[in-house]
Amino acid sequence: MTTTLAKPDYDVLNVLALKKMAGAPAIAAVVELSPDDVEERLASLAAGGLAVVAGGAALPTDEAEPRLAATAAEIYAGVRGDDDVLALVEQFEKTNAALLTTMSSWQQVDVGGRKVANDHTDAAYDGKVISRLERLVGRLDGLIAALARHDARFATYATRFATALAGIDDGDHDLVSSPTRDSIHTVWFEFHEDLLRTLGRERAE
Template identity: 30%
Template sequence: MLEPHLFALHSLTLKQMAEPSQLADIVGVPEAELAAQLEKAEADGTVLARKGKYMIGPTGREALDAAYPTAFADLRSSAAVAEAIESFETGVNKQILDLTTQWQTKEIGGEQVPNDHSDPEYDDRIIDKVGRVIEKTGKVLRPIADADPLIDRFLERLGGALTRAEGGETDYVSGLRVDSVHTVWFQMHEHLLRLTGRERPE
């Protein structure tokens, strides 16, 4: 796996222009430890900093690209992992993207229009379907989670977002300003792509 300095850089591929506290919440590393690594990375030029927020720089990305094949060699050579990521891409990932579209729009009079969330029954059906996909995702990704515990953290965060959405905080389905299902899913997908060396589907 990645040593602490590179892991700090990796965290910035999951949320750019972020404070250490935000990154710590994503990857489960103590904030002080992550902040120290980011300060070192700023000093060596692999990250950029502005007003307490960090962003990975070109040399940081090059360092990660060079490190990933070795750091994740065992994981990338696993047939079970390859099968799991394929099932993820062709199954639950497409399902969650489709449900996000259904959440954001709805068909009225044969036309797709923005969902104004005035129909709680429609919204509840979508949230219920999202919950079933998240449950299935935990099973699909188990071979990868067994090799990389960060996957379980993503799944826990997805569950937390779902619980808030079920409780009426609808921003937690696809809102961009909170750790919504959509936001956490995007971060998890990015992490999976970097673990496995795959490209993000167009």
């Protein structure tokens, strides 16, 4: 039987696994720990064979996923039995499909049946995509709140979405889909992966 992780270690390793590669400051920005504390946790996870630390960044090892899964099964048994959460998760699947399509329409536009890169010169088009994104993000409110009743850490997703949307409103459009920033796509992807792990489900093809 796979042993489980204690809570701060789960949070740190979980965020690392969601980000796939991250330094202590990026992890500390999401979990309620200082960068120094995260650094210490990472060193201990590395010593336990669950992470590799190289050149200021850490990556999860292949042993990380099974350990996280075993821990999630234990600490989120209550979430998995919460009918309110499960009903909201059903809706999320639909919202997720709409989000992926909307992200693609931010990156590419249809010109005469051919997809070409969106050069972002059509402010009205971009504005419509952004408002659709805002609506889709808004649809997660109930689910995030329901999850946060079990574990307060889920509330950080609401804060991250709000920060990204505020930046976009201020004209920082990289915050829509940039993979190197805490963009809507980055936060959404991490939320989705986190949700799947929390529920013990696999990602659908």
